[in-house]
Amino acid sequence: MKAGRFDLLLAKDVGEAVKALQTEDAKAASGFQSLGPMLNLRLAQPRLIVNLTRIPELSAVEETADMVVYGAAVTHAAIEDGRVPDAAGGALARVASGIAYRAVRNRGTIGGSLAHADPAADWPTALTALGAKVRVAGPRGVRRAPVAGFVRGAFAPALGEGEVIVAVEVPKASAAARFGYVKFCRKVGEFAEAMAAAFHDPDTGVTRLAVGATEAPPQLLEGDFADLDARLATLDLGADPVRQRLHRTAARRAMAEATTGIAA
Amino acid sequence: MSGKGVGASIRRKEDDRLLRGRGRFIGDMRFTGQVEVAFVRSPVAHGRIRSVTAPEEFRDHVFAMEDMTGCDGILAKCGIPGFKISKQFPLAKDKVRFAGEPVAMVYAATRAEAEDIAATVSLDIEELPANYDMREAMKPGAPLVHDEWPDNAFLEGLVDKNFDAMEEAAIKVSRTVSTSRQCMAPIEGKGCIGVWDRQLEQLHLWTATQMPHIVRNGLADTLGMDQRQIRVVAPDVGGGFGWKGMLQPEEVCVSWLAMHLDRPVKYLEDRREHLVAASNCREHHYELTAYATEDGRLLGLDAVAHVDSGAYSVYPFSACLEAAQVGSILPGPYDFGAYRCKTYAVCTNKAPILPYRGVARTGVCFAMELMIDAVARAAGLDPMEVRRINLVKPEQMPFRNITGKDFDMGDYPESLRRAAEMIGHDRIRERQKSAEADGRKVGLGYSTYCEQGAHGTSVYHGWGIPMVPGFEQSQVRLTPDGTLEVRVGNQSHGQSLETTLAQVANEVLGVDPEKVNVIHGDTAMSPYSTGTWGSRSAVMVGGAVAASCEKLAERVKHIGAHLLQTSPDHVRIGEGEVRSETGAVTLKEIAATWYLAPQHLPGDVNPDGLELTAGYRPKVDTGTFSYATHAALVAVDTDTGFVEILDYVVVEDGGVLINPMVVDGQIYGGTAQGIGTALYEEMPFDKNGQPLASTLADYILPGAGEVPAVRVGHMETPSPNTRFGQKGIGEGGAIAPPAAIANAINDALKESGVEMTVSPITPHRLLSAIMAAETEAAR
Numbered sequence A: 001m002k003a004g005r006f007d008l009l010l011a012k013d014v015g016e017a018v019k020a021l022q023t024e025d026a027k028a029a030s031g032f033q034s035l036g037p038m039l040n041l042r043l044a045q046p047r048l049i050v051n052l053t054r055i056p057e058l059s060a061v062e063e064t065a066d067m068v069v070y071g072a073a074v075t076h077a078a079i080e081d082g083r084v085p086d087a088a089g090g091a092l093a094r095v096a097s098g099i100a101y102r103a104v105r106n107r108g109t110i111g112g113s114l115a116h117a118d119p120a121a122d123w124p125t126a127l128t129a130l131g132a133k134v135r136v137a138g139p140r141g142v143r144r145a146p147v148a149g150f151v152r153g154a155f156a157p158a159l160g161e162g163e164v165i166v167a168v169e170v171p172k173a174s175a176a177a178r179f180g181y182v183k184f185c186r187k188v189g190e191f192a193e194a195m196a197a198a199f200h201d202p203d204t205g206v207t208r209l210a211v212g213a214t215e216a217p218p219q220l221l222e223g224d225f226a227d228l229d230a231r232l233a234t235l236d237l238g239a240d241p242v243r244q245r246l247h248r249t250a251a252r253r254a255m256a257e258a259t260t261g262i263a264a
Numbered sequence B: 001m002s003g004k005g006v007g008a009s010i011r012r013k014e015d016d017r018l019l020r021g022r023g024r025f026i027g028d029m030r031f032t033g034q035v036e037v038a039f040v041r042s043p044v045a046h047g048r049i050r051s052v053t054a055p056e057e058f059r060d061h062v063f064a065m066e067d068m069t070g071c072d073g074i075l076a077k078c079g080i081p082g083f084k085i086s087k088q089f090p091l092a093k094d095k096v097r098f099a100g101e102p103v104a105m106v107y108a109a110t111r112a113e114a115e116d117i118a119a120t121v122s123l124d125i126e127e128l129p130a131n132y133d134m135r136e137a138m139k140p141g142a143p144l145v146h147d148e149w150p151d152n153a154f155l156e157g158l159v160d161k162n163f164d165a166m167e168e169a170a171i172k173v174s175r176t177v178s179t180s181r182q183c184m185a186p187i188e189g190k191g192c193i194g195v196w197d198r199q200l201e202q203l204h205l206w207t208a209t210q211m212p213h214i215v216r217n218g219l220a221d222t223l224g225m226d227q228r229q230i231r232v233v234a235p236d237v238g239g240g241f242g243w244k245g246m247l248q249p250e251e252v253c254v255s256w257l258a259m260h261l262d263r264p265v266k267y268l269e270d271r272r273e274h275l276v277a278a279s280n281c282r283e284h285h286y287e288l289t290a291y292a293t294e295d296g297r298l299l300g301l302d303a304v305a306h307v308d309s310g311a312y313s314v315y316p317f318s319a320c321l322e323a324a325q326v327g328s329i330l331p332g333p334y335d336f337g338a339y340r341c342k343t344y345a346v347c348t349n350k351a352p353i354l355p356y357r358g359v360a361r362t363g364v365c366f367a368m369e370l371m372i373d374a375v376a377r378a379a380g381l382d383p384m385e386v387r388r389i390n391l392v393k394p395e396q397m398p399f400r401n402i403t404g405k406d407f408d409m410g411d412y413p414e415s416l417r418r419a420a421e422m423i424g425h426d427r428i429r430e431r432q433k434s435a436e437a438d439g440r441k442v443g444l445g446y447s448t449y450c451e452q453g454a455h456g457t458s459v460y461h462g463w464g465i466p467m468v469p470g471f472e473q474s475q476v477r478l479t480p481d482g483t484l485e486v487r488v489g490n491q492s493h494g495q496s497l498e499t500t501l502a503q504v505a506n507e508v509l510g511v512d513p514e515k516v517n518v519i520h521g522d523t524a525m526s527p528y529s530t531g532t533w534g535s536r537s538a539v540m541v542g543g544a545v546a547a548s549c550e551k552l553a554e555r556v557k558h559i560g561a562h563l564l565q566t567s568p569d570h571v572r573i574g575e576g577e578v579r580s581e582t583g584a585v586t587l588k589e590i591a592a593t594w595y596l597a598p599q600h601l602p603g604d605v606n607p608d609g610l611e612l613t614a615g616y617r618p619k620v621d622t623g624t625f626s627y628a629t630h631a632a633l634v635a636v637d638t639d640t641g642f643v644e645i646l647d648y649v650v651v652e653d654g655g656v657l658i659n660p661m662v663v664d665g666q667i668y669g670g671t672a673q674g675i676g677t678a679l680y681e682e683m684p685f686d687k688n689g690q691p692l693a694s695t696l697a698d699y700i701l702p703g704a705g706e707v708p709a710v711r712v713g714h715m716e717t718p719s720p721n722t723r724f725g726q727k728g729i730g731e732g733g734a735i736a737p738p739a740a741i742a743n744a745i746n747d748a749l750k751e752s753g754v755e756m757t758v759s760p761i762t763p764h765r766l767l768s769a770i771m772a773a774e775t776e777a778a779r
């Protein structure tokens, strides 16, 4: 199928984008890797598409003492290739390299992925475990919000009218921190059937486990994991016992990778 | 000879253009003034059409069946007694019978605009209950797909060979086995362009097809035209696998519209149409009981097989092609004494199934090979051993099996022995005695099959269908500069025929394959042929090219001998020359003499010249029997149900291989598709008959990451019946993998009692079986 008719605006700055997105039937676009198929299947039929990737600020990356701030239009490929600093000692590059296929990674963006809010996508779960925040610009200025909770439901991001993600802040991990990441995909490059990201920093004692690819938004567990199975029992892993087992296996394996002493 | 003829692994001639992206596919073609069409398709699986309406402003751009004056329904006749004929109107009339069936055709300058208009067409359809399950569809009271039929069976069949219940057999195992519905998914979908040629007063249909002549036959019938008024051309075709071996309703519509508008009309199937409305295949269901002695010797097999044929029989023929073959090929390469098989070709509210690479054999092999393993399990024997004792022995060749199939030659147990050796059978059995470091379970599985290919007149005439292969012809022409044109009526869409047929010409005439053009896929340019299907091209078309080159060689030698001042029986032909004891004259010089200096020709020269058509059919035309054993080593993760193929071995016997590299390529490609059947590919339907996989995100095809490096071993038992001893091998790779992989998974899990009998073995299916077994064990 072919996309329906639409107008395309190549926004030059965030102000122009935010303004244009307040018109009727307007939609933001970054890498087009999720929006493109939806346009072609005519599942999305916006009248105006506001392209964000030409806004210089959205491709910038800024490193401070305790975090790296990634412009929303930074591509999966740039992170995979190490063309931008990695806040978590290689964890981001690892996540990026497992997203889809290289052709998709060349264009798909970190901001687009969060905004698309697919529960099975990699960034919402991985960045939840890493304690990241999004910076959102909108008609009322810029606000910050944790990635945990940003995906409110399948394809439902916590974005108001005219709001765009401008950047993602990822706290720097200590040298001792470990990251565990497990996803089960029917084939290489396919969206995951089950996914879990675990983060453990022995220096700070912070441990987080994020479970994605369920029907619900990514779910975050923090704190004491001495009885992992009991913690997992509190998650909404759907009604299907087979899928539940798959999710639990992913979670156990991710935790085992990120920590020692917790049995997989 | 030159080292480029039969048996040489020369590089593919067609790759130069294909790998550089310089091929010419339908999608690359554009005619001046061209318009594009989109189809409005049925949103429901079964319903009565009340009305099809378009807004006034688009009325001229929208066509329903009643607008297509002069166009009749597509009739795929079949003479088998009891077969019920379905008539398919290219645009549904009165009733829609599957979701995705074309109901209206829309044209505009571009496809996108045509889709805009299509979205304004409203269909008023009274939805009827749909037949989504073939066994339910056979029950009394099921809704009728074709109102005028008494039930939903295209055909029922029964093969009964000395079957009696054999209750006294030591081993009696029963299983239900099934293969899910699939889509063929060639890289290129269907597509066609219709053009009315005013000068020739001909409809030209450029179409992605495997069988241009058969498409012309069907088009002429459906459109009520003379064949002389139609030319069908297949340009480069990006894979077919059977999906392009048919007359497509869309081809009829496009042809009609091109004539109606007197403008070029193009249609390019998109992936969604391909998955939902089109290339369905494979759906088989078996109830099986095998009887054996306590030492695993097979005594008999009792089977009931259902094939979901979908809503229509496609032209030239599809509806009972699989079901009727199941009855005769289920016993495979095994030698046993009693057999009964009841078959049903069931009509349902799904897209028609089409013969996909391996046609019926993949399902049959899955059923039979799983039963061999089930017998082995009951006997407490290694499945390899049970296979070995039951396979037909080389000393029985030529062998007529229980259903009367004549196996030409071969050593089946040897293919099994070699496959076991290559994969390291004994080492794996040793390895299985201790646990794997990563906690997974490893298993080894085998599957042995035979592939009857290139079957001809004697096999097909009894079917009474519009496509009975007879003699195959090829036309050759030595051009004035001594290069060669070879014209054949089939079509090459991945089979490498531009290379292998040039090798055949080289074998006979010695012309360098680089100097041979193989011209194919065009009704105006070639002899008639039923096309490329049934693993027939190497045998049938290869034989025809050899026959025409041999006749040409006689004429060439006659002129050459004259130029060498000797007699034809004192010369021979080789490496592009005619040679005598004392001298040689090149084909170029001989051609130049015929065309440019006829004054030097011998007085008794054959006036028909250096261009001729010759035909061929093997001495025995019941088919060649190539065969192979596949062996798979898998690791199963019992916490996730994910399967990894650790090693995969194929030992095949395709007789004399014209180009072994090309054969390896066919095996790799087929095996990749077989892995798809085994683990990934499935087109599910809901209870309303709605297809649930409409993009490649839902319809999972194996990719480079899922297909292991297949290791191939060759055996060579020449066929006594074919020109060079070659056998058809094109489909084989796709036949055995589901069984080999399922058997390997079941081997890995045998202690837990898990036994998978449904393909594809998805992680979800496997994990739920593992969990069910755990629950059972905990009881």
Ligand SMILES: Cc1cc2nc3c(=O)[nH]c(=O)nc-3n(C[C@H](O)[C@H](O)[C@H](O)COP(=O)(O)OP(=O)(O)OC[C@H]3O[C@@H](n4cnc5c(N)ncnc54)[C@H](O)[C@@H]3O)c2cc1C
Pocket: A027, A028, A029, A030, A031, A032, A033, A034, A035, A036, A037, A052, A072, A073, A098, A099, A100, A101, A104, A107, A108, A109, A110, A111, A112, A113, A115, A116, A120, A121, A122, A123, A159, A163, A164, A165, A166, A189, A190, A191, A192
């Ligand atoms: C074949 C295939 C396989 C894939 N597999 C995976 C996978 O395994 N894992 C995975 O995580 N992803 C996968 N993806 C999705 C891919 O990662 C996309 O890049 C990502 O989901 C969207 O990013 P994008 O930049 O392309 O966004 P777009 O497609 O341009 O936009 C997506 C949505 O986000 C909105 N949007 C975009 N940018 C912004 C912004 N800055 N602010 C607000 N809204 C915005 C758009 O309006 C749209 O609704 C796959 C995609 C394809 C085509």
